[in-house]
Amino acid sequence: MDNKGKLIVISGFSGAGKGTVVKGLVEKYGYSLSVSATTRQPRPGEVDGREYYFKSVADFKNLIDYNGFIEWAQYVDNYYGTPRKFVEDEIDAGRDVILEIEVQGAMNVKSQYPDAVLIFITTPDRNTLEARLRGRGSEDDATIAKRLKRAAEEAESIDSYEYIVVNDDINTCIDTVNSVILSRKCAKENNLSFIAALKDDFRR
Ligand code: 5GP
Numbered sequence: 001m002d003n004k005g006k007l008i009v010i011s012g013f014s015g016a017g018k019g020t021v022v023k024g025l026v027e028k029y030g031y032s033l034s035v036s037a038t039t040r041q042p043r044p045g046e047v048d049g050r051e052y053y054f055k056s057v058a059d060f061k062n063l064i065d066y067n068g069f070i071e072w073a074q075y076v077d078n079y080y081g082t083p084r085k086f087v088e089d090e091i092d093a094g095r096d097v098i099l100e101i102e103v104q105g106a107m108n109v110k111s112q113y114p115d116a117v118l119i120f121i122t123t124p125d126r127n128t129l130e131a132r133l134r135g136r137g138s139e140d141d142a143t144i145a146k147r148l149k150r151a152a153e154e155a156e157s158i159d160s161y162e163y164i165v166v167n168d169d170i171n172t173c174i175d176t177v178n179s180v181i182l183s184r185k186c187a188k189e190n191n192l193s194f195i196a197a198l199k200d201d202f203r204r
Contacts, residue, residue, distance in 0.1 A: 005091035012121030013151040015133040017167045024174035032095045040078035071108035120161040
């Protein structure tokens with residue numbers, strides 16, 4: 001197999017449960033997880049450096065200027081970005097890194113890293129999404145309305161992803177996403193130098 005780690009981009013509607021899916025992938029299958037920076041306020045229970053690096057707008061803009069992000073985007077009034085150094089170090093060390101980011105960021109990553117795997121996690125339908133957003137209880141009605149509107153916009157971009165996984169049962173979803181990643185890693189076009197080396201080996 002080729003030695004560099006892969007970038008795995010996981011997107012999905014806010015409230016589709018992708019955070020839980022990602023946590024499961026890290027805990028069950030040992031993927032490395034990129035912690036993003038954001039200017040939004042922490043939700044109850046969120047810890048700086050664990051869910052996000054919480055930044056002021058000035059600090060965030062400073063990081064943009066210093067090329068500190070692989071990608072960044074604005075989402076519902078806040079900035080979000082993927083810190084460059086951690087991701088580059090991990091893939092150089094051969095570890096697969098999950099980025100849990102929204103659609104603009106996903107497209108941006110794909111243009112820089114063509115072999116990144118783009119996966120979209122969705123609820124079975126819109127009503128389930130709305131119920132999950134309300135059940136979370138951490139956002140007011142106006143924010144929920146904004147997130148649903150944004151979800152409707154994001155639904156239009158689903159075709160830009162390579163794989164779509166429905167999160168109906170969380171454990172099934174985690175295992176399915178892992179299978180998607182494994183199958184991509186085994187794809188011929190991701191193993192050209194390995195195949196060449198193997199052929200050489202057998203020709204000797
Ligand atoms: P939330 O505020 O619910 O944690 O995240 C809002 C949205 O921002 C989610 O769709 C999440 O995937 C996305 N997001 C989180 N971190 C990043 C990032 O570093 N870059 C981009 N482009 N989106 C991000």
